[in-house]
Amino acid sequence: MTDFDAIIIGAGHNGLVCASYLAKAGKKVLVLESRAVPGGCAATHEFAPGFQVSSCAQWLYQLSPKVVSDLKLPQHGLAYAAEGLATIALDETGDHLRLQGDSASGGGISSEDQKAYAVFRKKMRKYAKLMKTAYDTRPPKLVEHDFRDKMTFAKLGLGMKLLGKDDMSDLMRLILINIFDVMKETFGSSKLQAAIALDAVIGTPMGPRSPNTVFTYLHRFLGEVLGFEGATQVKGGMGTLGAALSNAATDLGAVVRCNTTVASIDKTHDRVTGVTLSSGECITAKLVVSSADPKTTFKSLLGYHHMEAGLVRRIEQIRFKSGTVKVHLALSGLPTFTGLDQSDLGQRLVIAPSLNALESAFNPLKYDESSERPVMDISMPTIHDPSLAPNGQHVLSAIVQYAPLNPKGGWEALRAPFMTAVIAELARYAPDIASLITAEELLTPADLAATFGMTGGNWHHGELTMDQVLMTRPATGISQYQTGIAGLYLCGAGSHPGGGLMGLAGRNSAQEIIRQGELA
Amino acid sequence: MNSPTRATMLLETPFHSRVADRCKINDWGNWMGYTTPNAYFDVELEYFSIRSTTGVFDLSPMNKYRIQGPDAEAYLNRMATRNISKIGINRVGYTVWCNDAGMVMDDGTIFRLGESDYRLCSYQRAIDWLLWCALGFDVTITDETEDLAALAVQGPTSCTSLTEMGLTDLNTLKPFGMRTYDFEGEKLMVSRTGFTGDLGYEVWVSPEKAETLWDQLFDAGKEYLIKPFGSYALDIARIETGFIQAGVDFVPAEEMVRPGRARSPFELGLSWLVDLEKPLFNGRTALLKEKAKGSRYRFAILNVDGNKPADHSFILKGDRQIGTVTSAAWCPTAKSNIAFAQLEMPEGSIGEEYVAEIYYQRELHWTRLLAPCKVIDGPIFNPKRRRQTPAIPH
Amino acid sequence: MNNYDAIVIGAGHNGLTNAAYLAKAGLKVAVLERNPYIGGATVSRELHKGWYYSNCSYVCSLLRPEIARDLELPRHGLQVVPFGGGATFMRNGDHLGNYHDHDRHYREMARHSKRDANAYDRYTADVTKQTRLIRPFLMRTPPDPTSLKPRDLSDLLDFAKAFLNMGEAGLADTIAFWTKSVGDYLGEYFETDVIKAHMAGSGIIGTALGVYSPGTAYVLLHHYMGDVDGNVGSWGFARGGMGAVADSIAKAFKSYGGEIICDADVDQIMVRGRKTTGVALRNGDEYLAPIVVSNLDPKRTFLDIMDAKDLPAAVVKKAENFKIRGSSGKLNIALDGLPIFNGLDPKNPVMAGDLHFTDSLERQERAYDDWKNETWSKDPYLDMMIPSLTDPTMAPPGKHMMSVFVQYAPPKIDGRDWTAEDKAGFEKTVIDQISTYSPNFKDLILHCETRTPQDIEAEVGLTEGNIFQGELTFDQLLFNRPFPGYAQYRGPVTGMYMCGSGTHPGGGVMSAPGANAAREILRDLNKPNTVPGGYADD
Structure with missing residues (x-):
């Protein structure tokens, strides 16, 4: 007899989603989380006395509506402070570009570009729908496929054909190329080009000229076909999502234990039997399901010595590079962005002046250096949710690129200058910003890696590149949530279909576990 | 140096001055980038030194890796197919190792030098794979290929020759045992191992002592008709005794280019080296699957009628081609015409009879010979002296 | 009368190959060449008495042996001589030699890293798997995956079979290989920077991407998939310069009764009723033929010598979006003697191979950053050869x-044309880099021909000076080359065809596009095929 049917390592959103589905299927599930609160990257923390902020992701884009309804998340506390926010690409002179749904306005944009924008989004929606077919299930194997995989192929094949000849051949051209070229051939406005390209590179260690960035754009765009038209802000910060998922899991009968660090995954003879905690406590289960990234799972928790060497080599070769930093500012009052109406401060604000500016910001990352002129995606969550800061005061949260995991001179030397560069960049658009800052926090890729246990600080638990998606995610042979080691499954963003607060990896994994019948 | 091989850009082994002196017919080959004799004076006579007196073969180009550290045993158990824990200190074990697909990468011998101290001796270079395998283990891996000179001393009088050189009581050393002796102020390691299937030893010294070893050995063995032998003679001996060779009888799995050309240990007749009871080793999952599903090929030793070696022959069953020959030789001591073949399953059971399609040329005339052949259950030549301890005296 | 069965525009190697096969099938064929000499980018010119400049392409490996043999190019004077090895010189005074001899190569790599030297065998096997996959399709027309025609479906099935044969892991490796950056790919095998940098060069040559750009591993493959006498991945020199390739094909063409007309600058492909009728030259001359084949790149073909009103709007758009980026320049230098390189015996056989001075991926990538910023690389990646060490006919x-092939050089500097000062600066950058490693180099220079992408475009007609007639990225390969729907050599107008490197399988002096296009034309004409099939690899 084991203590549990399944132990889920990590109460990140995928871990909790997986736990919930397993619990829903009547399984006895334990979720172990090393941090004090469940949610993983779906977290809110107090970065200065009285100032709360979403620790990692700040916008909800892609959470699967199926997961929301299956787990009844609204009943468990998930509420939105704002939905369908516009994206405003800031302009130094105040001529901002506003993107809302299929419409683009301001920023000196031409009517051709406006039309092209709607056409572009329509096309992207078609592609994203096709992608959703692949995301909703385990990735099919190409050669050793079974009936279920064949069905997925059939669905995808049909979806391709239904795109029509032109869109189908265009997809084959686009899927591997870079967003830079697509922007150049589609739009005239450099502001528009850059605003879209920012979405393609955010959370990735790539620049707009890097091939593969159309794919990352589509990955992010997927939210549009899931029902998120524009950015959504979670009430109480992203931690509310984490709490709701945890409540859902608990409600379905799963046990969620925080402040509990798994020291190792235990393996006897040829199967995984449970985990040992840092306290020394051993807990047994029929299955261990890890939502930690593959390198953490295999290298740190299971141990490479428990695996065959070819798989070790594949795990070691997964790329986890990141160039993404989180900046949090406590503000004594609302900043004034040149030419921006106060009422628009609650929209999604982006600083990405041009494709070349994005690319120039990216270049230093390749050499473990940081951008001189960083680009960013800004949220002022207190506009829609004043409870996050003391009365009359505000929070500015920004996802900033690019800065490396291990800068050449070390983060201690870079921390202050990089923060200065970020504030200087903000000040180009909001000249009074510096005078309003009462507290600040910079979470480097190294900080994010340490806090959230993400190898390399990569948000997706492994870069989303064509060689690391579908049947090669996280590695060939272990793409269908099984690891080839009896009793050990994966359910994190490192598995198909990757990260982005979708919950699909967790859901797909739970379905696969149930289908395999190991817990029957 | 006035070496005749200078222009070939090949390396010389630590024994080169002595080897070159004895290589009377100047027939050189390239082994792992070293210039080594294919033959010294006469292949047939060299071969008979292995079977009748003492034959000496320069083994120095073999790849040697030192594996040390607290996890050395666990490391080797994960890497190799057989149970390394069963190799005692001062013992040697033959093994193969596979990739995750259960396909053989190479074979070699593991020398256990101490509690957590091993030496792996392999035909192929292996440092890249050994280092990949080291992730997760507390071990250090050192390439010792150039730090050791080695001679294989093989044949019925080999023990006597070596004893005469000063390796006292060598006759008590059991097969696959090893021992160290003082030699010229250094350590000399001797193991009762070899690639000839006869009584024989391998002797290991530092490169600085190589020439001294050679001189002393040949001096001591003079009365026992000691002779050097080259790779052609070795090839006959190893075929006669049923030893396969990487790159000849199988393609090292990670260097395989054409899909399906690699072979598992089961397909190479090496299932005795695979310990599926071990909880984990590279290829185990795939080999368990193969065991359940069946193999694609079977390794067969064929006794071929007539005396024409079945080199590169097709093996036919009726009109159908069921396999190919990878190694073949007329074996002078066994007085048999032996061939190693890869046969498609389910062919190759002991006693099955097939036809080897042999082509040979005499006076510019090619003849196609359809020679009957039979699968035998092991090498015909397998002398008692190979296993006897104490080793036979002269 | 200027009436022909077929007119081929451009006497580059592909145009000539195409023409040769059409003429061999009995067609009356004329090749029209704008320049007073033939060859296109496969040209050698005696710019100074006794000195032969291979002005553009400079080495030969990809030329399909099936074609060379079938057109009897050796009988028409072509001789390809393999060269041995190469080297990358390092800033610390050391170098990495690339020896033709396997064992010596192992030892040289092992001098830098034993592990890398050992991993090289695994690398070679893995890359060979990929070349074996692609080589059978070089002499075939890519199937259209959106088509339901039996021929396309059966060809697609062939493609699929070749892929599926690799097995689950093999296929995943293939996808990874085709989409990875060359830097990442090499990182999976090697730990030593100079070893990676030496090999990564093949991933960026002629390409407007950096060593860290996804997709560059394929470019590496493109440089490995040729062979000299069956040695896959080997490279050689055409004796007498690369012009010998074009000259020999021209002779073959003429032997079948073909006609080459130089100084014939085509202004327009004439179209009447959605059919081609011939071409009009800038001087007003007209040449009539029901078949017109363009050896020019897709941009020049559809945007320059065709009228937009004769084309579907989608094709014009596709041509506009076609990626053809100038990313490289060239210096051809006549030397008074052999330059000496630091730390290398001048008698070392690697001297006769490709020499480089970029010893890290970071330096290669920074060279690309300059290109992105619209200037030439200040620390460029050079692919330098001394062909006269192999072929004595090149110099007195x-x-x-x-x-000296120079990566990177942009088609425009800061958005404007290259000036004389730019060109001088570019030349100085290259010469300075070489002299850092070769103290006597500068003193040996007798004359130097410097070619920016702009010069290459002006003289050869390659848009932006792109040597492959279009980037070799996956969106422009196979059934996407030059663009989806038009990858089977047929243009959007009846009787109009494409045969340049802008079509499958791309550039690199292969002649395969020219031959494949001829096969399709003959098929449309219901003529017996004269184009040989590809050799099977085993």
Whole structure:
């Protein structure tokens, strides 16, 4: 007899989603989380006395509506402070570009570009729908496929054909190329080009000229076909999502234990039997399901010595590079962005002046250096949710690129200058910003890696590149949530279909576990 | 140096001055980038030194890796197919190792030098794979290929020759045992191992002592008709005794280019080296699957009628081609015409009879010979002296 | 009368190959060439008495042996001589030699890293798997995956079979290989920077991407998939310069009764009723033929010598979006003697191979950053050869010819044309880099021909000076080359065809596009095929 049917390592959103589905299927599930609160990257923390902020992701884009309804998340506390926010690409002179749904306005944009924008989004929606077919299930194997995989192929094949000849051949051209070229051939406005390209590179260690960035754009765009038209802000910060998922899991009968660090995954003879905690406590289960990234799972928790060497080599070769930093500012009052109406401060604000500016910001990352002129995606969550800061005061949260995991001179030397560069960049658009800052926090890729246990600080638990998606995610042979080691499954963003607060990896994994019948 | 091989850009082994002196017919080959004799004076006579007196073969180009550290045993158990824990200190074990697909990468011998101290001796270079395998283990891996000179001393009088050189009581050393002796102020390691299937030893010294070893050995063995032998003679001996060779009888799995050309240990007749009871080793999952599903090929030793070696022959069953020959030789001591073949399953059971399609040329005339052949259950030549301890005296 | 069965525009190697096969099938064919000499980018010109400059392409490996043999190019004077090895010189005074001899190569790599030297065998096997996959399709027309025609479906099935044969893991490796950056790919095998940098060069040559850009591993493959005498991945020199390739094909063409007309600058492909009728030259001359084949790149073909009103709007758009980026320049240098390189015996066989001075991926990538910023690389990646060490006909006795391919050079500097000062600065950058490693180099220079992408475009007609007639990225390969729907050599107008490197399987002096296009034309004409099939690899 084991203590549990399944132990889920990590109460990140995928871990909790997986736990919930397993619990829903009547399984006895334990979720172990090393941090004090469940949610993983779906977290809110107090970065200065009285100032709360979403620790990692700040916008909800892609959470699967199926997961929301299956787990009844609204009943468990998930509420939105704002939905369908516009994206405003800031302009130094105040001529901002506003993107809302299929419409683009301001920023000196031409009517051709406006039309092209709607056409572009329509096309992207078609592609994203096709992608959703692949995301909703385990990735099919190409050669050793079974009936279920064949069905997925059939669905995808049909979806391709239904795109029509032109869109189908265009997809084959686009899927591997870079967003830079697509922007150049589609739009005239450099502001528009850059605003879209920012979405393609955010959370990735790539620049707009890097091939593969159309794919990352589509990955992010997927939210549009899931029902998120524009950015959504979670009430109480992203931690509310984490709490709701945890409540859902608990409600379905799963046990969620925080402040509990798994020291190792235990393996006897040829199967995984449970985990040992840092306290020394051993807990047994029929299955261990890890939502930690593959390198953490295999290298740190299971141990490479428990695996065959070819798989070790594949795990070691997964790329986890990141160039993404989180900046949090406590503000004594609302900043004034040149030419921006106060009422628009609650929209999604982006600083990405041009494709070349994005690319120039990216270049230093390749050499473990940081951008001189960083680009960013800004949220002022207190506009829609004043409870996050003391009365009359505000929070500015920004996802900033690019800065490396291990800068050449070390983060201690870079921390202050990089923060200065970020504030200087903000000040180009909001000249009074510096005078309003009462507290600040910079979470480097190294900080994010340490806090959230993400190898390399990569948000997706492994870069989303064509060689690391579908049947090669996280590695060939272990793409269908099984690891080839009896009793050990994966359910994190490192598995198909990757990260982005979708919950699909967790859901797909739970379905696969149930289908395999190991817990029957 | 006035070496005749200078222009070939090949390396010389630590024994080169002595080897070159004895290589009377100047027939050189390239082994792992070293210039080594294919033959010294006469292949047939060299071969008979292995079977009748003492034959000496320069083994120095073999790849040697030192594996040390607290996890050395666990490391080797994960890497190799057989149970390394069963190799005692001062013992040697033959093994193969596979990739995750259960396909053989190479074979070699593991020398256990101490509690957590091993030496792996392999035909192929292996440092890249050994280092990949080291992730997760507390071990250090050192390439010792150039730090050791080695001679294989093989044949019925080999023990006597070596004893005469000063390796006292060598006759008590059991097969696959090893021992160290003082030699010229250094350590000399001797193991009762070899690639000839006869009584024989391998002797290991530092490169600085190589020439001294050679001189002393040949001096001591003079009365026992000691002779050097080259790779052609070795090839006959190893075929006669049923030893396969990487790159000849199988393609090292990670260097395989054409899909399906690699072979598992089961397909190479090496299932005795695979310990599926071990909880984990590279290829185990795939080999368990193969065991359940069946193999694609079977390794067969064929006794071929007539005396024409079945080199590169097709093996036919009726009109159908069921396999190919990878190694073949007329074996002078066994007085048999032996061939190693890869046969498609389910062919190759002991006693099955097939036809080897042999082509040979005499006076510019090619003849196609359809020679009957039979699968035998092991090498015909397998002398008692190979296993006897104490080793036979002269 | 200027009436022909077929007119081929451009006497580059592909145009000539295409013409040769059409003529061999009995067609009356004329090749029209704008320049007073033939060859296109496969040209050698005696710019100074006794000195032969391979002005553009400079080495030969990809030329399909099936074609060379079938057109009897050796009988028409072509001789390809393999060269041995190469080297990358390092800033610390050391170098990495790339020896033709496997064992010596192992030892040289092992001098830098034993592990890398050992991993090289695994690398070679893995890359060979990929070349074996692609090689059978070089002499075939890519199937259209959106088509339901039996021929396309059966060809697609062939493609699929070749892929599926690799097995689950093999296929995943293939996808990874085709989409990875060359830097990441090499990182999976090697730990030593100079070893990676030496090999990564093949991933960026002629390409407007950096070593860290996804997709560059394929470019590496493109440089490995040729062979000299069956040695896959080997490279050689055409004796007498690369012009010998075009000259020999031209002779073959003429032997089948073909006609080459130089100084014939085509202004327009004439179209009447959605059919081609011939071409009009800038001087007003007209040449009539029901078949017109363009050896020009897709941009020049559809945007320059065709009228937009004769084309579907989608094709014009596709041509506009076609990626053809100038990313490289060239210096051809006549030397008074053999330059000496630091730390290398001048008699070392690697001297006769490709020499480089970029010893890290970071330096290669920074060179690309300059290109993105619209200037030439200040620390460029050079692919330098001294062909006269292999082919004595290139220079007078005792003298040497040097060919320096320079990566990166942009088609425009800061958005404007190259000026004389830019060009001088570019030349100085290259010469300075070489002299850092070769103290006597500058003193040996007798004359130097410097070619920016702009010069290459002006003289050869390659848009932006792109040597492959279009980027070799996956969106422009196979059934996407030059663009989806038009990858089977047929243009959007009846009787109009494409045969340049802008079509499958791309650039690199292969002649395969020209031959494949001829096969399709003959098929449309219901003529017996004269184009040989590809050799099976085993």
